[in-house]
Amino acid sequence: MESIFSTQGLAVGYNRNILLQGINIRLERGKILTLIGPNGAGKSTILKTITRQLEPISGVVTISGKPVSMMPGKEFAKRTAVVLTERIAPELMTCAEVVAMGRYPYTDMFGRLSDHDKSVVVSALEQVHALDLAEREFTALSDGQRQRIMLARAICQEPEIIVLDEPTAWLDIRYKIELLDILRTMARKKGTTIIMSLHEIDLAMKVSDDLLCLDGEKITAYGTPEEILSSKAIESLYAIRNGSYNLLFGSVELPKPAGVPTVFVVAGNGKGTPFFRTLQKLGIPFAAGILMENDVDCQTAEMLSDHVIKSPCFEPITPDIIEKAKEALAGCRYVLDAGTPAGTLNKANRDLLQYADRKHIPVIRDLKGVHADEE
Amino acid sequence: MKKRSETALSTNRSARFVLVTGLLVLLLILGLVINANTGSVSIPAADIFHMTFQSLRLNIMNFFSAGKYKSELGAVINENTASQILFRIRLPRVLLAALLGGALSVSGYLLQVFFRNPIAGPFVLGISSGAKMVVGLTLIFLIPHSTNTASFSLMFAAFIGSLLITLLVLVFSQKVQSMSMLLVIGIMVGYICSAVTDFCITFANDHDVINLTNWSMGSFSGANWPHVRTAFLICIPGVIVSFLLSKPISAYLLSEAYAASMGVPVKAFRAALLLVSSLLSACVTAIAGPISFVGIAVPHIARILLKSSRPHYLIPTVFFSGAVFCVFCDLLARTMFAPLELKIGTVTSILGAPVVIYLMIRRHSAERK
Structure with a gap:
C-alpha cells in the first residue's frame, strides 16, 4: 500500500541546532503513529516540523508524495489538521463556533457556513460525542470536553492527517480512553491517518499501529508495538532504574x-x-x-x-x-x-x-x- | 440531518446582531438630531431634517450638473442664523464625532485582537504619547505662538507621531515573542515620549503649553467640512478593510498557531492588523487629539451587547457603538456646563474608565467560578 505520509532524512531542531536527525517515517492511510519518549526528547519538535510550525533543518516531509514545503497554506490546511497542547481561551465563543472554525479553508472570504459546512460541523461533534455541547460556551468546559471539541475542530477540517501533540495531557483516565477510542475509530472507519505524541506508553502500545521511540538524542526504536515490546527499547528509553514496568500490561x-x-x-x-x-x-x-x-x-x-x-x-x-x-x-x-x-x-x-x-x-x-x- | 444541524447551530446570534445594530443606528440618528438641535440656539428637529434634505438634494444636483446649483446651495446654507450654525458648526462637528468615535473603537478592537489582551489600546502602546510628542515639538519649536490648534500642520504632526511609534512597536513585535513583553515595551515607549514632551515644555512659553494641553485632552470643537471629508476618506476604508479581515481574525482568536494551521498567513495578517489599527487611531488623533478610553471600553461594551465575539458581527457593532458613545459624550461635553465647554477626553475618561474597571472585575470573578 502506498504511504500517505513520509519523511526522508528529516532533521529537526531550533535555530539551526539539530535536536534529532535521520528521521525516516512511512505511514499508510488509516494508521496511527505514536511518538513516545521522555519529556524534552523532541516529540513536539518533530510534530511542529511536520505541521510546518517549524522549518526542517534538512530533509523533506511529504503528504501523498508531495513535499509540504511546496504546498500553499490552504492546501496544507485541507490535508493536515492539528490539536495543539496550548490551552486556548476564546471569549464568548460557543463550541459550535470553535468547531466551525475548522471549515476555515473551505469557506468564502466572509467565513459563511454553507449547509454542507454545517452538516460537517454536526457530524464532527457527533463523532466526539459532544453534540450536546454545541451551544455551550467553550471557556466554561472541563478539560476533557475541551479536548474533544478541539478534536472535533480538527475533524471538521476534513484532513487526511490529524496531528495531535499530547492529546491526553490534561485528561483523567476515563477521557483518555474515550479520546483514544475516538481516534482509533476514525482511523479504522474513515481512513484518517493519525500522528500523535503520548506520555502513556501503555496506552500508546494499545492504540498505535506504529511507535517511534525517542530519547532526546536519537531515535531508539521505530516499529510496531509487538516489535518494540520484544526489543526492551522501552525500559532503556525511559531509563527506568528504580521500579519496574510491565510491558504486557503496561502496569507500573x-x-x-x-x-x-x-x-x-x-x-x-x-x-x-x-x-x-x-x-x-x-x-x-x-x-x-x-x-x-x-x-x-x-x-x-x-x-x-x-x-x-x-x-x-x-x-x-x-x-x-x-x-x-x-x-x-x-x-x-x-x-x-x-x-x-x-x-x-x-x-x-x-x-x-x-x-x-x-x-x-x-x-x-x-x-x-x-x-x-x-x- | 438538516433539522438537527439547525438546532445544533442555532441562528439566534444573527438575530441578536440585527437587533443590536438596528438599535445602535436608531440611537445614532437620535444622537445626531439632538446634537444638531441643542446649543445656544435651539433648532427644531423638523427644520434640521428639512434643511439637511435640501442641501443634500442641491449638493447632489450640483455634483451632476458641474456647479449649476452653487448659488442655491449657498442660499440654503446662509438662509438664517440657524442654518449657518447647523451647516458651519453643528453638523460637521457631530458627523466628525460619530466617524472618529467609530474609527477609534475599531482601532482599539484590532489592537485587542493583535495583542490578545483586553486592555490594549492606542494609549497603552504609547501611540497617543508619540503623537503628543511630535505635536509638542511642532507647537513649541516649529510654529510657536500658534493660535489655531486644529491647523493642518498639527494634524500632520500627530499623524507622523502615531505612525512612528506604531512602526517602532511593529519592529519590536518581530523581535519579542511574548505579547505581554510587547505591552511593557509599549508602555515604556509611552513614558519616553512623555518625558521628551515634558522636557520640551520646560523651554516653551505659556501660550504654547496651554495650546498643547488643550490639544492633548482632545476636542471636536473647530470641526469643519474638510475635517469630515478627511476623516471619511480614511476611516471608512479602514473600517471596511477591518471588516474584510474578519475571517482571519476569527481564526486568530483561537491562537496564532491554530490560525497558521488553518492557512492564515500569520505574519502578513498581523502586519495588516497593526497598520489598519494605527492608521485609524492616527487619523483620529490627528484631527481631534488623543481621546482616551474609547478604544478600550467600547469594544467591551459591544461584546456584552452582542454576547458573541464573532468579528463579522462585532466589527460593525463596535463601529456603531463607538459612534453613539462619542456623539453622546460630545453632547455632554458641550451642554453640561454651557456656555463653558468640557474637553471630550474628560467626558470619555469619566464614562469609559469605570466601564473598564467593572469589566475587569466581572471577568475576573467569572474566571474564578
Whole structure:
C-alpha cells in the first residue's frame, strides 16, 4: 500500500541546532503513529516540523508524495489538521463556533457556513460525542470536553492527517480512553491517518499501529508495538532504574523493598497482589510462592520481590520446587495466607501452611502488627 | 440531518446582531438630531431634517450638473442664523464625532485582537504619547505662538507621531515573542515620549503649553467640512478593510498557531492588523487629539451587547457603538456646563474608565467560578 505520509532524512531542531536527525517515517492511510519518549526528547519538535510550525533543518516531509514545503497554506490546511497542547481561551465563543472554525479553508472570504459546512460541523461533534455541547460556551468546559471539541475542530477540517501533540495531557483516565477510542475509530472507519505524541506508553502500545521511540538524542526504536515490546527499547528509553514496568500490561510497580524476606506470602489467583503492594509500601521485603508462571500474582511478585518460587504452568508442582519453597519459608518470621483456594495442582500451598505450623512460624491473614525491621 | 444541524447551530446570534445594530443606528440618528438641535440656539428637529434634505438634494444636483446649483446651495446654507450654525458648526462637528468615535473603537478592537489582551489600546502602546510628542515639538519649536490648534500642520504632526511609534512597536513585535513583553515595551515607549514632551515644555512659553494641553485632552470643537471629508476618506476604508479581515481574525482568536494551521498567513495578517489599527487611531488623533478610553471600553461594551465575539458581527457593532458613545459624550461635553465647554477626553475618561474597571472585575470573578 502506498504511504500517505513520509519523511526522508528529516532533521529537526531550533535555530539551526539539530535536536534529532535521520528521521525516516512511512505511514499508510488509516494508521496511527505514536511518538513516545521522555519529556524534552523532541516529540513536539518533530510534530511542529511536520505541521510546518517549524522549518526542517534538512530533509523533506511529504503528504501523498508531495513535499509540504511546496504546498500553499490552504492546501496544507485541507490535508493536515492539528490539536495543539496550548490551552486556548476564546471569549464568548460557543463550541459550535470553535468547531466551525475548522471549515476555515473551505469557506468564502466572509467565513459563511454553507449547509454542507454545517452538516460537517454536526457530524464532527457527533463523532466526539459532544453534540450536546454545541451551544455551550467553550471557556466554561472541563478539560476533557475541551479536548474533544478541539478534536472535533480538527475533524471538521476534513484532513487526511490529524496531528495531535499530547492529546491526553490534561485528561483523567476515563477521557483518555474515550479520546483514544475516538481516534482509533476514525482511523479504522474513515481512513484518517493519525500522528500523535503520548506520555502513556501503555496506552500508546494499545492504540498505535506504529511507535517511534525517542530519547532526546536519537531515535531508539521505530516499529510496531509487538516489535518494540520484544526489543526492551522501552525500559532503556525511559531509563527506568528504580521500579519496574510491565510491558504486557503496561502496569507500573514501585521499587522492590531490599533485604532478607520477613514475610512469606502463600499466594496465587491474584489474591496475593494487594498484599505484595502493601508490603512494598511498608518497606517489608517478602518471598512469595508457590506461583504458577501464568498467574497474575507471579507477574507482580516478580516486580516486587527477588524471592519468588515459581512453577511451570499447566504442570503439577514438582518436589524440588516444594523443597525450595519450604527453605524460603523457614527463613521468614511470618507466613501470610493470602486466601488462595487450593486445588489439585497447587495443593502444595496447603502443605506449606501446615509446614509453617510445624515450624511454629505464625500464619497470619492480614498485615496488622507486621512492621519493617528496625535497623 | 438538516433539522438537527439547525438546532445544533442555532441562528439566534444573527438575530441578536440585527437587533443590536438596528438599535445602535436608531440611537445614532437620535444622537445626531439632538446634537444638531441643542446649543445656544435651539433648532427644531423638523427644520434640521428639512434643511439637511435640501442641501443634500442641491449638493447632489450640483455634483451632476458641474456647479449649476452653487448659488442655491449657498442660499440654503446662509438662509438664517440657524442654518449657518447647523451647516458651519453643528453638523460637521457631530458627523466628525460619530466617524472618529467609530474609527477609534475599531482601532482599539484590532489592537485587542493583535495583542490578545483586553486592555490594549492606542494609549497603552504609547501611540497617543508619540503623537503628543511630535505635536509638542511642532507647537513649541516649529510654529510657536500658534493660535489655531486644529491647523493642518498639527494634524500632520500627530499623524507622523502615531505612525512612528506604531512602526517602532511593529519592529519590536518581530523581535519579542511574548505579547505581554510587547505591552511593557509599549508602555515604556509611552513614558519616553512623555518625558521628551515634558522636557520640551520646560523651554516653551505659556501660550504654547496651554495650546498643547488643550490639544492633548482632545476636542471636536473647530470641526469643519474638510475635517469630515478627511476623516471619511480614511476611516471608512479602514473600517471596511477591518471588516474584510474578519475571517482571519476569527481564526486568530483561537491562537496564532491554530490560525497558521488553518492557512492564515500569520505574519502578513498581523502586519495588516497593526497598520489598519494605527492608521485609524492616527487619523483620529490627528484631527481631534488623543481621546482616551474609547478604544478600550467600547469594544467591551459591544461584546456584552452582542454576547458573541464573532468579528463579522462585532466589527460593525463596535463601529456603531463607538459612534453613539462619542456623539453622546460630545453632547455632554458641550451642554453640561454651557456656555463653558468640557474637553471630550474628560467626558470619555469619566464614562469609559469605570466601564473598564467593572469589566475587569466581572471577568475576573467569572474566571474564578
